Amino acid sequence: MDILGSLNPKQKQAVTAIKGPVLVIAGPGAGKTKALTHRIAYLIQEQTAPQNILAVTFTNKAAEEMQQRLKKLLPFLAKTSLPVIGTFHAVCLQILRNNIDKFPKSNPESGYQKNFIIYDQADQLTLIKKSIEGLEISPDQFKPSLVQAVISGAKDKLLDVSAYQEQASEYFPQNVAKIYSAYQEFLKKANALDFDDLIMLTVKLFQKNPEILEKYHNKWQYILVDEAHDVNLAQYALINLLGQKHQNLWCIADPDQNIFSWRGADFRNILNFEKDYPKAKVIFLEENYRSTQNILEAARHLISRNKERKERHLWTKNPPGEPVYFIQAEDEEEEGDFLIEEIKNLVQNQGLSLKDFTVLYRTNAQSRSIEEAFLKANLPYKIIGTVKFYQRKEIKDILAYLKLISNPKDLTSFTRIVNAPPRRLPRYTESRALPTTIKDDPALKEFFSLIRSFRQKSENMPLTSLIKLIISTIGYEKYIKGRIQNEEGEKRWENVRELFTVASKYDQKEDGGLEKFLEQVTLLSSGDEVETGKDLVNLMTLHCAKGLEFPVVFIAGTEEGILPHAKSVFDPSQMEEERRLCYVGMTRAKQRLYLTFTRRRRLWGQTMANTPSRFLGDIPEELIEFREP
Numbered sequence: 001m002d003i004l005g006s007l008n009p010k011q012k013q014a015v016t017a018i019k020g021p022v023l024v025i026a027g028p029g030a031g032k033t034k035a036l037t038h039r040i041a042y043l044i045q046e047q048t049a050p051q052n053i054l055a056v057t058f059t060n061k062a063a064e065e066m067q068q069r070l071k072k073l074l075p076f077l078a079k080t081s082l083p084v085i086g087t088f089h090a091v092c093l094q095i096l097r098n099n100i101d102k103f104p105k106s107n108p109e110s111g112y113q114k115n116f117i118i119y120d121q122a123d124q125l126t127l128i129k130k131s132i133e134g135l136e137i138s139p140d141q142f143k144p145s146l147v148q149a150v151i152s153g154a155k156d157k158l159l160d161v162s163a164y165q166e167q168a169s170e171y172f173p174q175n176v177a178k179i180y181s182a183y184q185e186f187l188k189k190a191n192a193l194d195f196d197d198l199i200m201l202t203v204k205l206f207q208k209n210p211e212i213l214e215k216y217h218n219k220w221q222y223i224l225v226d227e228a229h230d231v232n233l234a235q236y237a238l239i240n241l242l243g244q245k246h247q248n249l250w251c252i253a254d255p256d257q258n259i260f261s262w263r264g265a266d267f268r269n270i271l272n273f274e275k276d277y278p279k280a281k282v283i284f285l286e287e288n289y290r291s292t293q294n295i296l297e298a299a300r301h302l303i304s305r306n307k308e309r310k311e312r313h314l315w316t317k318n319p320p321g322e323p324v325y326f327i328q329a330e331d332e333e334e335e336g337d338f339l340i341e342e343i344k345n346l347v348q349n350q351g352l353s354l355k356d357f358t359v360l361y362r363t364n365a366q367s368r369s370i371e372e373a374f375l376k377a378n379l380p381y382k383i384i385g386t387v388k389f390y391q392r393k394e395i396k397d398i399l400a401y402l403k404l405i406s407n408p409k410d411l412t413s414f415t416r417i418v419n420a421p422p423r424r425l426p427r428y429t430e431s432r433a434l435p436t437t438i439k440d441d442p443a444l445k446e447f448f449s450l451i452r453s454f455r456q457k458s459e460n461m462p463l464t465s466l467i468k469l470i471i472s473t474i475g476y477e478k479y480i481k482g483r484i485q486n487e488e489g490e491k492r493w494e495n496v497r498e499l500f501t502v503a504s505k506y507d508q509k510e511d512g513g514l515e516k517f518l519e520q521v522t523l524l525s526s527g528d529e530v531e532t533g534k535d536l537v538n539l540m541t542l543h544c545a546k547g548l549e550f551p552v553v554f555i556a557g558t559e560e561g562i563l564p565h566a567k568s569v570f571d572p573s574q575m576e577e578e579r580r581l582c583y584v585g586m587t588r589a590k591q592r593l594y595l596t597f598t599r600r601r602r603l604w605g606q607t608m609a610n611t612p613s614r615f616l617g618d619i620p621e622e623l624i625e626f627r628e629p
Helices: 009-016 032-045 060-073 088-102 121-134 144-156 161-167 171-189 195-208 210-219 233-243 293-303 332-350 364-377 393-406 411-417 442-458 463-474 476-483 487-506 513-523 572-586 614-618
Strands: 022-026 053-057 084-087 117-119 192-194 222-225 249-253 281-285 324-329 357-361 381-383 537-541 550-556 589-598 601-603 606-608 624-627
Touching: 009 032, 009 281, 022 032, 032 053, 032 060, 032 222, 032 249, 053 060, 053 088, 060 084, 084 088, 088 195, 088 210, 088 233, 088 513, 117 121, 117 513, 121 144, 121 171, 121 411, 144 171, 144 195, 144 233, 161 171, 171 192, 192 195, 195 210, 195 233, 210 233, 222 233, 233 249, 293 324, 293 572, 293 589, 293 614, 324 332, 332 357, 332 364, 332 550, 332 589, 332 601, 357 364, 364 381, 364 537, 364 601, 393 411, 393 442, 393 463, 393 476, 393 487, 393 513, 442 463, 463 476, 463 487, 463 513, 476 487, 487 513, 550 572, 572 614
Parallel strands: 022 249, 022 281, 053 084, 053 222, 117 192, 222 249, 324 589, 324 624, 357 537, 357 550, 381 537, 550 589
Antiparallel strands: 601 606
8 A cells, every 4th residue: 555645745754764763743733643653554564563563642542543544554454463552551551461570579569460450540549548547647738639649740750659758858748758658558458550650660660670671672663652742751761761772762742732741741851852862853744734724823823922842833725714713701601602602503504513513621610601501502512521430439339349359459449349239247447358357257258258259250251241240149220229219320320231331342352351341441531531423512621622623612711810720820831831721722623713701700619800811812813803702
């Protein structure tokens, strides 16, 4: 097949630069995914074995899209001979599945078994709360969610417990160090890792075991990194370790779209790429295929105000299109009414579908008034990034049974389900739940006997059959419906039934269906929730919108104190990130872009009268049109 035929000259240059380090700086809508997948196809066409290629990205949705595109480019490739394409966490998970028991015994990381499980954010928070309680530290002084964020940040910087303790010189970090230590002990006891461990332990594994790193050097001779501007220090260390032997490290990035510094992402890693790899080729992809000229030009003027960036000139062959619409509403209710009326009007008169629209906002708190407008108008919608399906109580209960079946040491899951449904057992702490303490407790012995029975049957039973067996044996339908005897109880039971739809995909796994299922549901991110098939409007924060595109985009609440956020006003670097966030939102739009703001707004329990966002002033007058709501 002609792999290069559909590429523009710059894309072709990026795809065919095979040997040595390559940094591709690509603007929004410039064909990042196309360049990456065509490069993989080109490598294979040029006789590179698919198993010698690794491509990493940040969301499952992006990884799946790459796999689908590659199959179309190279239809002759068997499913089993595809290169490894996955998220950082998924790739590290597979490395640790094979090697986590190979840490030297003197290392604090030693002692994990290969059947470890992954704790999601809710499980992590539960464990941090237990750690704080056990140390008799005040949860008011040391809020568990804040401690969780600090520990996560430490792991992003590759600081294990001892390294963090060494640099903890003040009261707060010294106490966090104690909680961190207790938290890690709880994790190890449960043979569990958190998300950040997946990256940090893989880096440490390679650093402590050169022979294991050598094995992966021989395996993956070409490394491709998507959205490389979003890597944190640990992820950057990982790709450097994997790429150090062959130096065939190909990174595609847009520093102007770095909006995740609060979770450790640092675009300076990529700005320093040329220092780390002096022989690197730097290629710019500047042609935009997504947006109209007016939208692109407005976004370009906005982002050009930032100082910390690589200058380039984005351009498009697309027509000028509609102006960027500015709408000032009286309040958030009038703003919501405008969104509804404009969507209805465009659906009726422009032949658009509801799925062609998205409403973006800076903070989750803004979604309340927007959701109320959609409910009042009876217009189908989905809010992305709120209570995720797998975080619902009824789903977490069933998952906890499956986790305990998979890993008998998972004491957090035990604590969750030992009395769900109620078994007239006392409230057991995790320490009392240890198998060595249950010899004289008939009720607990019966519970563990039940779990052992499920475990034995799981070896020869499809996953959906196992879930059905658990639910019928413990009487979960009666429990969940009886607990809330109204419509909500029925909805919760419908959620449990929906779990069968997801689980059925893992019924045909020859082995490890249960483990693969648990891995996938734990690694899902908010970007994987977006509905593209159903005819409804996706509502989400600007952070959730990254990597997506829609014909029509509304950005609600473009006001000082909201976008940019009030916390950024006195911090120039944070203000630049807020501008990048607005830029990301604007460049999601293909045909129409609306920026709405209000004279007054009820938010966070108060009525505010904010001025329009300073970012609106960055857009030239000739590109905009003021509209009445």
